[in-house]
Amino acid sequence: MQISENFRWWRQRFSDGGGELIEYYVEACENVPAWLESNFNDLRGFRDELAAHIRDSSVGPFPSETQWSTDEYLRGLWFDVFGAEPPPGDPYPVPRERWGRHRMTTYLRDIPYRHPERVGPETLEWMAARGITFEDLAAYREPGADVEYSRPEPAGFRQRLDELTAAGKRSGPAEGERADEARADLLDAQRSYRDTGHTEQADAVDKILADREPRDE
Structure with a gap:
């Protein structure tokens, strides 16, 4: 599936600019219900196209990522923008209970969970719509918590990509x-963590590396 100009426009709108535009990202996510109701700038079309790209892995891999980790990023974007219900047709949906407590997103990361009194009504409404609690966000940050940056690439995923490519999807x-360079950088970081006694961080990098590797059937 080709990436439309509408999709590109909305991807830019739903971008935190590497953290520098997080306020605009949060505001955009909170505006989605109203924008969907009026179909502002064909947001419904973006929703349908995002679901199709996740289903068919048709947004190519980001330069330093695998196709799987790119798809996983887009699943996080879907959660932030459209909610906890997986996109239609997603062959690898994220279980709803993983969000927040075990899996972080751009929107979730910035919520001041230690100070609920600082959280505005729009954020509370956003959290309630997705079943996210402050306890979930606190549990994610507990030492030794069961957290995931993405999931392991599923067995047979590369074969699925070949089939989707052959079908023209x-x-x-x-x-x-630059995926190989990214692996090398992660290995360097892991060695540095181990050399300085930061075993928990080193183990987290080890999991990231393992999750990026292809798996046979």
Whole structure:
């Protein structure tokens, strides 16, 4: 599936600019119910296209990522923008109970969970619609918590990509052009963590590396 100009426009709108535009990202996510009702700038079309891209892995891998980790990022975007119900047709939906307590998103990351009194009504409404509690966010940050940055690439995923490519539903490689460099950087970080006694961080990097590896059937 080709990426439309409408999709590109909304992807830019739902971007935190590497953390520098988080306020605009949060505001955009909170405006979604009203925008959907009026179909502002064809937001419904973006919703349908995002679901299709997740289903068919048709947004190519980001430069430093694999196709799987790119798809996982888009699942987080879907959660932030459209809610906890998985996108229609998603072959690998994230279980609803994983969000917040075990799995973080751009929107969730910025909620001041230690100070609920600082949380505005729009955020409370957003959280309630997704079943997220302050206890979930606190549990995510507990030492040794069961957290995931993404899930392990499923067995047979690369074969699925080949089939989708052959069917004309996607194009491109299974990994971005700088994915190997990213692996090397992660290995360097892991060694540094171990050398300085930061074993928990080193183990977290180990999990990230393992999750990026392809798995046979």
